[in-house]
Amino acid sequence: MLQRHLYIEKITTKLAVLAHEVELKTSLNLTDINIHAEFFFCTLLNLIYNYSLVNANTITANAKAIDLIDLNNRIAIQVTSTSDFKKIKHTIDGFVTTDNISNIDRLVVLILTKKKKYQAKTYGTSFTITIKDDIWDYTDLIKAIGALEIDKIKSIHDYLESQIPETVNKPNTPKEVNTILGMIKILSTEDHPMIGNGFLEEPDPQKKINKRFSNYENYLMEIYVSLISTYAGILAEISSQSDAGTLNLNKIATYLKRFSDAKLDECDGDPIKALNKMTDYYSEKLTADGIDYDDSAIQYYLIDNMIRCNIFPNKVSSTC
Structure with missing residues (x-):
């Protein structure tokens, strides 16, 4: 039980550090980290949810409105550092114009920083997302990780250790x-x-x-x-x-x-x-x-x- 707590504590710190760094670098227009985050979260989400996500561009060149896609589980992910609701609307509105709409049942917007308290409950007509369930940030990932078995938590911990270096001397x-x-x-x-x-x-x-x-x-x-x-x-x-x-x-x-x-x-x-x-x-x-x-x-x-x-x-x- 103690080891589980230590893993979760370290995972929480690592993801909080990453969100903090993305937020501040984005505010300075240093956006290279957003591109690398797509590949980082592709692996992380696969570990957490047993998805088979791949970069959407490997399936469709210059894929619109989504960054990651899992055709087997019929889910797509948009990875963004922008938490404004207009970004969410832009993602949905863009997604419904693509061919992927016939291959996907669920679209998730993953906020790299911290999501806001949105007033809307749902968005979309021909394709609808539920704001509470389909807008994620790192706190949602931590909750999901906390419900996993200890071996799975350890594998996530080890992955984060390999990807996010210690920032504290x-x-x-x-x-x-x-x-x-x-x-x-x-x-x-x-x-x-x-x-x-x-x-x-x-x-x-x-x-x-x-x-x-x-x-x-x-x-x-x-x-x-x-x-x-x-x-x-x-x-x-x-x-x-x-x-x-x-x-x-x-x-x-x-x-x-x-x-x-x-x-x-x-x-x-x-x-x-x-x-x-x-x-x-x-x-x-x-x-x-x-x-x-x-x-x-x-x-x-x-x-x-x-x-x-x-x-x-x-x-x-x-x-x-």
Whole structure:
């Protein structure tokens, strides 16, 4: 029973890390990972569900609306990093125009990041999908894996171990983890007012990096991408397993928006200088709390929140 728990825990972490990395790379228009994900999930889904999925292009050149297909089980999969409902509608609408509609009874949309809470229950007329059952993300896969026999779970665990390398540097893990946990603690306990009006509520990462801070785009992306392999896994695991990371998410976002905007004003709109000021500020805070911090972990956490528009929030009146 204990070994089963350890396998599931490791599988959960691996898939959460992958979803986190896909989300952030997609927000930076780094979409190569989406192509590789099709082959990765082809094998994984076959292991979980005993499917015989293959890449749809091996059957029909430039297959439309689907990425994976199993003619024996009459199921097709669209693998996408886009969770918007319009993407789901586009997939169904495109699929019904293809010859594959006569070969397939079920179409599943696999979201590589995190699916949303969709209002619709079903979609489609000549071909219908059930939103609850046919829109998946990694949490649905974890639930399915949890119901399998231990030997099957082990084979999935071994596959993930071979495909998703460890992103945590083991000797330095306590220092890196303590830094991010310390940041979350500081941000969730800081005394701050609600920001009220003046900022956009919905994140807009492309405008944030590519337009608003276009002069700093290459520098910011270079820093961020260089840190992903070390810190993305740590942050994803903390976010998925730590109560502090979940319960205080809105409070942290609220504080960061106000605080970072003030720092940006101090630095005359220069995001690099403002990020450095914020890094120095939290370094002092962590030192005061007795935490042996990792400076790069602070920087990664801040840039990650910048991409999510919790730092340097877009102004309502801004054309960025």
